[in-house]
Amino acid sequence: MLFWYWNGWSFFITHFWRKIMKKNIALLLTLALSFTMLTGCSGGDHSKPKADAAAAETETKDDTDAATQSAPDTVILKETDESMINTYTLIAVNPDAPFADADGNAVSDVAINTEGADALIDWFLTQEALDLAADYGVAKYNDHLFYVKDDAPAYSGEITPAAEENKIIRLSTTTSVNDSGLLGYMLPTFEEKYGYTVEIQSAGTGKAIAAAQYGNADLILVHAKSQEEVFVADGYARTVDGFASERLSFLYNYFVLCGPSADPAGTASCENVLDAFAAIAETKSVFISRGDGSGTHTKELSLWPKDLGITDQPDSFASYTDWYTSANAGMGACLVMAEEMGGYILTDKATFLVFVQNNGEM
Template sequence: MFNVKKAFGFAIAATLIIVSPVKADEIIKLATTTSTENSGLLKNLLPTFEAETGYKVQVIATGTGKALKLARQGDVDVIMTHAPDAEAKFVEEGYGLNPRGIMANDFVILGPKNDPAKIRGSKTAEEAFAKIANSGATFISRGDNSGTNMKEIIIWNKANIDNNFPSYKAVGQGMGKTLLMANELQGYTLSDRGTFVAYKAKLDLAIDFDGGAALANPYQIMQINPSKYPDLNHAGAKALSDWLISAEAQGMINSYKVQGEQLFKATYSE
């Protein structure tokens, strides 16, 4: 005979199992760059890691400078960034442990397809930036202390150009929004190639300068020093770092494509 009370009890139990919250030690707080989020890479990688380990990754996508600040404050368990000098300082200060280079792409200078500043054919990024500044063409900067913004400032400094010229606009946005603004204003901007490829269908911009190895863009994952913040999820951070250098994850990074184009190259080696 059908027992209504027993059936109802089973239903309640099943509901409780489904909605039971994730335990604190199962959550990994990852601060990373907007490029890893905007490109769709993390959405491709993390479900596999979570299914295999039982951890749940909470992604905070922001500029590298903000990601490092969150780590210094003990607000995240692990970081994945792309600003080598800033990362080296983070380790030297005793905050970062076990930096691992996991992948790379490169930076490109995007601009209108008719290239009004005539930067195509430039021999260096510095020469291209100088042409943009001297032509009066619009340049859209992320202006957010991200790894991309840090690289941009390095280029301006090497070119001996003050980037406070009238057509320079710092927008304080992530890479995706910066690309959309550059597209709307038909200006130039510096972008990582991965985010550009992911957004290309929405843009009427071209790669007007490709610097190759000179504009390399390496990404690292780093754990937070337990001596600074012992209560963070260090076990989860290590699990994520270990997984990202595994053959499985490195293969997934290499095989991830958007519109048939590879966005990142796996770089980890023992």
Template sequence: MKKSLALLLSLSLLVLPLTGCGGGQTAASPTPSAPSAPSETPEQSEAPAVDLTILYEADDDMINNYSLLAVNPDAPFVDADGNAVSDVYVNTEGAAALINWMLSEEGEQAAADYGYADYGEYLFYLKDDAPVSTAEIPQATEETKVIRMSTTTSVNDSGLLGYLLPLFEEKYGYTVEVTSAGTGKAIANAQSGNADLLLVHSKSQEEEFVAAGFSYVLPGFESERLTYMYNYFVLCGPSADPAGVKDATSVKDAFAAIAEGEYPFVSRGDKSGTHTKEVSLWPEELGITDEAESVEAYTDWYTYSNAGMGVCLTMAEETGSYILSDKATFLTFQANRGVME
């Protein structure tokens, strides 16, 4: 009997660890918590609007004319060192086709319409005396298909050619290869035989190009320089406008105020049409020309960048500087929040 009681007591002791201390229920394993929902990745916020703004415009000294010029296949082509270049092929038929289309009613209307849908204003305007072409435009052939255009960064950065050229290419089967640089470099590119036509905006440099025999009069036109559209240069700067240029009575007074206060200014410094216009607006006594040596005394506030329009606008935005720009490129820069492709 004692052995039976001892056995029962031993069995009860073995069972006790399996029971809970709260009402005799078996202890349950803790329920794993549900994984927390991944936190949503916050959307990338848009880049902040640029501070750089137009401070002065609509001055008679700020009209910016653009011209088309066909390259003369018999021109005295030279390289950058002035050495004669031979065996140059100029696609005169392709260049004539593109120029005639750009100066046709269709091409001119497309240029005049550009920008309004995106910016609420037109970026280029047709001149009242713009030449108009009614010439028949041939379809491309294997020999004439590729057309080389040398133009300015102001035109290219504005987005105009990205809008116009596909209309021409799709209709007539050509491929237009665009090289952009400041007007001086764009013209030098043609002088070395690396372009079939120019689209530039510096009258003095264009006239020198013509006088040196690098262009010719296309059939149906009266001049080598076919000046047909324009827009405006604008003086831009930080919205705070420390130089007070927005209250100036003329653009030359605005430039004088910048120089007098030695406020930072970014120059194209590339002998482009924009650079040529800029140096004409400084007070004569400063002696500023398109040569870098002329601004050596002003490097504390004057940046001679030797760069294109989009790059220079970015520099001006980042440094709080003043800058002269064509309006079309500035509005593109502003709409893209300072991002230029």
């Protein structure tokens, strides 16, 4: 695991060093061009306005070409498969939970802001918030980033405004709702109307849940049903007044299988996503795994052929490291890695659309 952790960091250091060098080269070229214009523009050349216009036209064309060239080669190859539905769930943290640190030692004096958590959960399930979530990104990306579940629980009562002692709410959540920009779009409305401040901790679902188990969150917003059910069964969740269950599933989107446009494994022509994953393994095509216990990582592990034996344990894919990379990193970072390495990757569609909009940068 340490090898892949170091391998991932080495990749990103190289990636950002290249970016810095590109910026420096661009700066030098700009200075050189400015010097040439100052020293070579003496005399009354009446053709100068035409030359400037031609130069401006060429520069605009070059900028357009550069923008086109910077578009990522990573594309969606498989989507909207029934096995690719990605459901997001709210869970309030139980103040009487058996909180423990990473070593399993009991943690005492944990203060959970139940009033603030209830207010935020209630608001997330109002029609106002659900409409915001459904509309997010549609105009910009010409596609839905999130959908409201048909059977999503709803709240139509009053939202309790903040008091001085409960105005800070700690939300532990997954990277997809944060990297996609959804929370940055929604939460200012809640904070302005009700006086709360939401502190967001963003990580893979496994780490987001762990933060709550340590006592470092008032509520979680995650997307891995199996892990959520364990969280509830172990006594870390509570039922918010007015709702029937600890798990409040209200939004969904789709996981998508992405990869290079050349699609060396031929995944686009496969009948379903399970066949596509089998084709990636059979052709030993580069695959970038989150490797971080996130909801996306959990979903990915369920899609490989069972006879490969790939799990979250490093020894399970030790013989596949010529094509399978476990990055132990967030969704945005892994998309950048897949683009640079020409590899396949499982991602949520919302983060992928943002990635494309940003020309492959996160």
